[in-house]
Structure formats: C-alpha cells, structure tokens
Amino acid sequence: MKHSLFSGGKRFRAVLVVESAKVFGGRAEDVLPTACAVEYIHTYSLIHDDLPAIDNDDLRRGVSTCHVAFGEDIAILAGDALYSEAFRLISTLQKANDPQSIIQVIRELATASGVSGMVGGQVVDIQSEGKTVDEETLRFIHEKKTGELIKASVRSGAILACASNRELEVLTDYATNLGLAFQITDDVLDIVGDTAILGKTAGSDARRGKVTYPAVFGLKKSEEMAKIMVDRAKDALKRLNRNTDTLADLADFVYERRF
C-alpha cells in the first residue's frame, strides 16, 4: 500500500477536491480526508489495472508496479485494502456541517469507482482491445474509466463546502470536459511522451491494441480535441460568480502537462 501510494504521482484528483472546496470558501484542511481518499481510490485502481491479468505493466510512477515488487497476491490485496481505507478515512475523519453531505460524498465516490464508473469503463476497455470501436464507445470508455472519478473529486470538494445544486451542475460541466481532456492527453502522452518523465512505459497502449483517441482520430486531431475540451471546461467556470482561477489553471495544466 505504501509502495504504490507514496511513489509519487501528480495528486491531481486530491488537488481537485481541495481547489473545488476553496471556490466555495472551504479550507484545504477541512476536506483532506476526502482528498486523500480519492488518491487511495486512484492508486488502488492503478495497482489492479497494472496486474498481469489486466494490463501487465511493470513500471508506474517511476518505480516497479506493486505486483512486481510484492507478488500478485499481495498486489490484489493491497489494492483492495487501499479501496477500503478510502471509505474508512471519509467515514472516520471527514467532518461536515451536515452529515448528509458526507454520505453524498461516499455515494459519489462509490458510484464513480464502480460498475457504472471506473470498473465499467475498464471492462469495456479490455473487451475492446485489438478491435475497431466507434467514437461513442471510445468516449464511453474514457468517461467511465477516468472521467467519473475526476468528476466525483471536483463535486466532492464542492459538496463538502456546501455548493448549491446549480453550482454543482456548473462544476459537473467543467469536470466532464476536464476528465475527457485528461484521458485524451494521457493517450497522446503514451505516444509522444518519455518513459522517464511519464514514470510509466510509453507506447504500451499501441502495443496492447488499446482503443485511444490518437488511434481513432490521429495525433493532431486528438490534441485539438483535448484543447477544445479544456476551453469548454474553462468556459463553464465563467458561469460561476466565484474565483475559479485555480480550477482554470488546472484545466490548462491538463493540456500542457508532460506527465
């Protein structure tokens, strides 16, 4: 658990929880249990995705994947344990004015990581390997596999900071575009990126016949699509009468990142 959790990573989803809360007057320290929980869930998903039976990856965040370091049995269980710790953390340490908002955060994260989110996307991704898929399926995989947890991270921070339903809708629009842009950039980086900077083996999508935006639309068109989604994400923020500069910067980061 420690090996995978503390080997680095951008902490992008945790930052989203914190920055989203700040937009509505929340403080970082008030949402840290949920921010950490989101990183636990993300790390658990990476450990399981990297397993020999799934993506069979050796390198992650610049170090050996969990199963290479500790064996497949321990890696499965380390992932399982990180996932349970996420819910333990929120249900034990997360405070809120209204306990219903804690239950709502748990619902957001359980849904985003489950069969109608991350796992669902991963299953369709596996079943699509080596096949030609239409744009709708490709978008489904990316939205579920990556987008839902990014959306839940943004929403959870806002929920804990008592954002209104209308504000949550705007943030959902922001996060949906952000999540899709994030995964398209991931696809692009798998082609143009550097293994040493990425911390994971570049070129592995193509080797496995994964369905990706560059595979369907080409590299240039994919980069343009990511840019359009980043702009849409930033446009959505303008509908909030709040200081959303950092959320806008994070959208730019998604497009400009090299890892």
Add this chain to the structure above:
Amino acid sequence: MKHSLFSGGKRFRAVLVVESAKVFGGRAEDVLPTACAVEYIHTYSLIHDDLPAIDNDDLRRGVSTCHVAFGEDIAILAGDALYSEAFRLISTLQKANDPQSIIQVIRELATASGVSGMVGGQVVDIQSEGKTVDEETLRFIHEKKTGELIKASVRSGAILACASNRELEVLTDYATNLGLAFQITDDVLDIVGDTAILGKTAGSDARRGKVTYPAVFGLKKSEEMAKIMVDRAKDALKRLNRNTDTLADLADFVYERRF
C-alpha cells in the same frame, strides 16, 4: 457479479444484519440495503480469495469460481465492482433516523473488510501457509479474515435499529465468539465435509498447508472449542433484556451446520 452473487450461499451475514436489527425493534425491510451490502462484500472477498494468485479455487457455492467462468481480469474487476456497489447501496438506499448511524455503518464495514480486518487476516494467512504458527497468530488470522465482517454485520443491524452503546458491547461479545466459532467450523468442515454439500472443494486447506484449528489442535479439540465459543456467544445474549432467541439459534446453526 451476478454469477457469484446469485450462485447461492447461506446469506449468513445478511441474516445477522436483519436479526440483529429485529432484536431492537428494527424491521427487515429497514436494513435490507445494509444486509445486501454485507453479502456483496462477502462475495467480493470470495471472488478475490479464489483467484489463481491467491487460493486458486475452481469451485464455490457449487458452481465454477468467477475467474474460471469469466477469466482472471473480469474476476478481479467483478470483485472490485461488488465492493463499490456495497458502499453505493448503503449511501444511496439505507435510511436511518440519524444519518450519523449510516456513516457509522460504513465505517464498521470499511474497517472490517480492510487492512485491519479481512484483508489483514488474508495477508497473514497467505504468509503463514506451510508454516507452524502459534495459537495467537491462528486466532488473529481467523478473527480478522472472518470474524470482523461477522462482527460488523451484527453491529450494523443493531446500530441502524438504535441499540445503545451498552447493548452494542454485548452484541460485540456475542459476535466475536460467533465469528471465531464460524471459522473453526469452516476449518473442520474442510476436513469432514462433503464437496457436494459444501459447494467448494473439501480438503483444500490441508493441500495448501493452510493454518487451521484442526491442524494445530486436532479435529476433536477444535470441535470442542467451537462448541465453547457458541455457548459463550449465547451466554452473552442473556445480558440483553431482549428477545434474542433467533440470534441464539444462529449460534447453534454455526456449530451444527454441514455447509
């Protein structure tokens, strides 16, 4: 998910949630989301335990294990998804007079299934295979791997039905003894049981060099120990000024069961 969830099983943990709630005036229909969630968690743990990298079992509840039926990748993800559905179910459908009790139930189940519960026990179990362990380690494995979720099931039903802290303590005493008796009986049934009735392959513990009560104490002593724990569980119930007949019957069932 459906294959493993609906292939049968005793639904012992779900029954514990319901019957424990009933002791304090709760109705079955009021705690069904949590009762189902506990079965989801139990089934998820069976799917992952049965994986080739862990116990490598082919048969469960009288049908092929999930990975035999659908492949290792889908089995890992089916387990993951059942686990997430458990928390989604509680956070979406479980109602309570006090929302804090829903958060407490999530905390109980996340803790019982995580690194300080089920997963922790499973790791020590794996690391102890083929070794000689002392009674303390054996008890640790059984309490964590099996006992904690049984305890959390009993407690969750009672929490949702607004049991007092003193009543919860008594139930915890009942459930601790019940859980240990349950796992000792499981060890015994692996030796004396019938594969057709068990629904899983008898004799697999010995084949894998698993640490079990019969391996350490012999069959007869193990059965006596299970009986003592069942009696202790029933004795604990007498400290409640409530109708606990069904919980007492469930303790007898644990000792008398043949599957």
